[in-house]
Amino acid sequence: xxxxxxxxxxxxxxxxxxxxxxxxxxxxxxxxxxxxxxxxxxxxxxxxxxxxxxxxxxxxxxxxxxxxxxxxxxxxxxxxxxxxxxxxxxxxxxxxxxxxxxxxxxxxxxxxxxxxxxxxxxxxxxxxxxxxxxxxxxxxxxxxxxxxxxxxxxxxxxxxxxxxxxxxxx
Numbered sequence: 001x002x003x004x005x006x007x008x009x010x011x012x013x014x015x016x017x018x019x020x021x022x023x024x025x026x027x028x029x030x031x032x033x034x035x036x037x038x039x040x041x042x043x044x045x046x047x048x049x050x051x052x053x054x055x056x057x058x059x060x061x062x063x064x065x066x067x068x069x070x071x072x073x074x075x076x077x078x079x080x081x082x083x084x085x086x087x088x089x090x091x092x093x094x095x096x097x098x099x100x101x102x103x104x105x106x107x108x109x110x111x112x113x114x115x116x117x118x119x120x121x122x123x124x125x126x127x128x129x130x131x132x133x134x135x136x137x138x139x140x141x142x143x144x145x146x147x148x149x150x151x152x153x154x155x156x157x158x159x160x161x162x163x164x165x166x167x168x169x170x
Contacts, residue, residue, distance in 0.1 A: 025040050029164060030056070038165075055113040060108065064142065065084075072164035082154065091151075134169045
């Protein structure tokens, strides 16, 4: 009975270790370097769950995507590169040849400029692998000033990049 208890403790320790690796908190900054809030990314078996909690955003709909580099250099965040696209797909959640792995549904900032939403990024991971958001030097999460139309190449006509957060292993 004692060794069964020991195996149970080892199992719990292993599960706790994996959970710690599969959780990331990312600060989202605007072009002035002001923190708008945080994003919490969690591995959930179906992909990565993204809990976005921001304030100080222009009310209305905004496109949001995971981009290929963990570089959020203001003022335009062009350093984040293109959408994260390890499968070399077309852009857009409504595109039959898409989507990019980094394509996400639009989010809405309420009348007070707050966004509080949870999104799913199917097939992505925070662990090792081709679809890892923390691969090599990482990726970034970028919020745009306009909604993504779900189809237009290469970025859904979602406008300027207004906030960015670096997704890294550290």
